[in-house]
Amino acid sequence: MPAMVIDPLKGFPGYALRRVSAAFMAELAARLAVLDLRPAEGTVLLVIGMNPGITQSDVGRLLDIVSANMTPLTARLASRDLIDREPVDGRSHGLTLSEAGRRLMQKTRRIMEGLESELLERIPAAQRATFLGALMALASEEKS
Amino acid sequence: MPAMVIDPLKGFPGYALRRVSAAFMAELAARLAVLDLRPAEGTVLLVIGMNPGITQSDVGRLLDIVSANMTPLTARLASRDLIDREPVDGRSHGLTLSEAGRRLMQKTRRIMEGLESELLERIPAAQRATFLGALMALASEEKS
DNA sequence: TATTGTTATACTCTATAACTATA
DNA sequence: TATAGTTATAGAGTATAACAATA
Numbered sequence: 043m044p045a046m047v048i049d050p051l052k053g054f055p056g057y058a059l060r061r062v063s064a065a066f067m068a069e070l071a072a073r074l075a076v077l078d079l080r081p082a083e084g085t086v087l088l089v090i091g092m093n094p095g096i097t098q099s100d101v102g103r104l105l106d107i108v109s110a111n112m113t114p115l116t117a118r119l120a121s122r123d124l125i126d127r128e129p130v131d132g133r134s135h136g137l138t139l140s141e142a143g144r145r146l147m148q149k150t151r152r153i154m155e156g157l158e159s160e161l162l163e164r165i166p167a168a169q170r171a172t173f174l175g176a177l178m179a180l181a182s183e184e185k186s
Numbered sequence: 187m188p189a190m191v192i193d194p195l196k197g198f199p200g201y202a203l204r205r206v207s208a209a210f211m212a213e214l215a216a217r218l219a220v221l222d223l224r225p226a227e228g229t230v231l232l233v234i235g236m237n238p239g240i241t242q243s244d245v246g247r248l249l250d251i252v253s254a255n256m257t258p259l260t261a262r263l264a265s266r267d268l269i270d271r272e273p274v275d276g277r278s279h280g281l282t283l284s285e286a287g288r289r290l291m292q293k294t295r296r297i298m299e300g301l302e303s304e305l306l307e308r309i310p311a312a313q314r315a316t317f318l319g320a321l322m323a324l325a326s327e328e329k330s
Numbered sequence: 331t332a333t334t335g336t337t338a339t340a341c342t343c344t345a346t347a348a349c350t351a352t353a
Numbered sequence: 354t355a356t357a358g359t360t361a362t363a364g365a366g367t368a369t370a371a372c373a374a375t376a
Binding site (some may be wrong): 051053054056059088089100161162169177 | 204207209229233236244247295298301302305313314320321322
Binding site for chain 1 (some may be wrong): 356357358359360361366367
């Protein structure tokens with residue numbers, strides 16, 4: 043690329059957020075692919091593992107996945123015998139991890155925690171707490 | 187959602203990055219939709235406006251869009267008479283904004299700058315410089 | 331040999347509309 | 354009436370493979 047190209051997005055925090063997030067997600071996808079899991083499936087596995095019996099719609103609400111997209115997602119996990127779906131009332135299904143699901147969830151958790159640690163280590167220690175504080179504040183605004 | 191749901195992603199900076207970025211991109215998409223532009227098209231318009239005559243592959247390299255995806259993107263902008271494509275040698279095309287393209291680029295720029303400003307204002311002033319410094323450092327690591 | 335641009339194709343995430351069954 | 358789950362469908366971004374034309 044010619045050295046004189048002007049980047050009009052330079053200095054835009056939203057664009058930087060997008061780039062860093064995209065790179066992070068691509069790396070996560072690559073590492074989870076070893077387990078034949080997509081990022082969304084991995085996070086769902088973690089949520090079910092921490093909240094046995096949780097309802098499909100509650101998982102969706104926590105992760106901001108609309109119910110129409112939760113259906114094929116949990117169906118695929120169930121077809122691989124990673125989760126069990128038991129009716130809790132006539133319309134809700136409680137989700138729990140199978141033995142195989144628990145094993146895969148642990149591997150998923152190690153991969154995710156490893157990647158998150160690597161991200162943290164790329165931030166200079168002096169700026170880390172402030173960066174995290176501001177980022178988490180932004181993230182929790184979205185949730186409400 | 188039951189109050190006792192445990193969020194295993196809580197405290198994960200990569201996940202927070204993903205959430206904040208997704209919310210930002212959704213809002214950008216909504217605002218650019220008024221101009222019938224997608225985020226990727228808007229950023230390409232800005233890059234061409236700042237770099238008249240830039241090559242399609244150089245735009246792709248700057249924005250990290252693979253060439254196979256640049257083709258339909260610039261084709262759509264050209265079909266709307268927002269950009270002109272002139273051959274610079276036998277295989278490269280130099281891209282410039284048309285008059286209509288310039289006008290739309292200015293509107294795009296105002297929308298993007300407005301949204302970026304709103305994002306900045308959501309970060310407490312005391313943390314702003316540190317947050318930006320760390321974020322930009324992460325973003326520029328990706329580019330190399 | 332490497333690069334530009336193209337076509338075809340596929341994957342992932344996301345979103346809405348319309349529906350059934352249940353609370 | 355509202356909620357849970359499902360089906361069908363579509364849009365947007367991203368990715369690879371294979372190719373023709375040009376440098």
